[in-house]
Amino acid sequence: MKTPCTAAASALIVASWTACVLLTGCSHAQTPAAPASASAAPAPQGLCNAGPAQFVLGKSSTESVVESARLRSGAHKARILRPGQRITKEFDTQRLNLEVDDGGRIIAVDCG
Structure with a gap:
């Protein structure tokens, strides 16, 4: 048997959870969709x-x-x-990976 305090806490948790679910759904609805003309990213x-x-x-x-x-490879880092x-x-x-020998020459x- 639930006490009035437990019942109120349970109702508050359910109401909070429901509000979060509804707000999450709204935030996704506001995200603009990709244009139909864009065939590939x-x-x-x-x-x-x-x-x-x-x-x-x-x-x-x-x-x-x-x-x-x-620069010639187009990589962001080497x-x-x-x-x-x-x-x-x-x-x-x-x-870009540059493998060198003991003398520092690129081999x-x-x-990757």
Whole structure:
């Protein structure tokens, strides 16, 4: 058997929950829909394409060479991977990877 205090608390919880559900539904209704004429979303900016950056193979990994490779690849960021260096394994479509040898010469170029 519910006491008057418990019944009032339960009613308040149900009313609060109902209000939240109704307000959530309203907030979604206000979001504009995509235009029907748009058949596909535009491609994301900053996707890496390692092909144009291959010109750096054999070059020293100076700041200007790395930045030039990053710009040509279209990537947002670049990282230098040194021999034996621990690296993160997550794939990042906006990152250019430049693998170097012990002397700092670029030996591989790829994205991720």
